Amino acid sequence: MSGFLGTNAPLEADINLIIQLFMGIALLVGMMLARRRRYRAHAICQGSTMMLNLVMIALIMFPSFRDGVIPDLPAGLRKPYYSVPTLHAALGITAQLLGLYIVLRAGTHLLPRALCFQNYKLWMRTELALWWVVIVFGAATYYLWY
Numbered sequence: 835m836s837g838f839l840g841t842n843a844p845l846e847a848d849i850n851l852i853i854q855l856f857m858g859i860a861l862l863v864g865m866m867l868a869r870r871r872r873y874r875a876h877a878i879c880q881g882s883t884m885m886l887n888l889v890m891i892a893l894i895m896f897p898s899f900r901d902g903v904i905p906d907l908p909a910g911l912r913k914p915y916y917s918v919p920t921l922h923a924a925l926g927i928t929a930q931l932l933g934l935y936i937v938l939r940a941g942t943h944l945l946p947r948a949l950c951f952q953n954y955k956l957w958m959r960t961e962l963a964l965w966w967v968v969i970v971f972g973a974a975t976y977y978l979w980y
């Protein structure tokens with residue numbers, strides 16, 4: 835089924851693009867909540883965004899990567915059509931895993947002491963910056979593909 839943004843993209847790509855932009859904005863709103871010391875609201879906002887993105891990866895992005903990119907690797911890496919989504923996927927997995935680690939560290943007592951960082955600001959700012967880099971590469975994939 836075709837999408838609603840007036841490009842050649844299928845419906846799921848348009849839905850993913852819009853939801854990803856909303857999630858990127860939600861993380862920025864979450865950052866502002868932390869600045870205002872509203873830590874509980876901050877935790878709910880960032881944690882639920884992390885979980886929703888797991889669903890988006892599982893339902894839309896991983897299947898699309900598996901079917902549309904992996905069969906043409908590594909030969910296709912010379913073309914932006916394949917190299918941009920490959921870089922996007924590598925950075926995206928990193929951002930998702932880093933995000934889950936931060937949620938585990940900041941929101942639970944499940945991690946051993948040796949794995950607990952203290953510098954919350956540094957880790958969370960790095961994650962937010964990386965996340966937005968991933969969104970830019972995702973949007974570039976959308977542009978190249980559709």
Ligand code: HEM
Nearest residue numbers: 847850851854895896898899923926927929968972973976
């Ligand atoms: C923090 C994690 C991630 C973010 C913020 C993110 C964001 C985005 C955005 C904004 C798009 C453009 C919308 C679209 O074309 O559907 C996109 C597309 C895509 N992403 Fe991600 N992504 C993430 C993780 C991943 C991962 C882990 C993979 C691979 C396993 C992946 C593979 C793809 C693929 C193949 C597309 C093109 C989908 C299509 O249009 O059919 N992404 N992503």
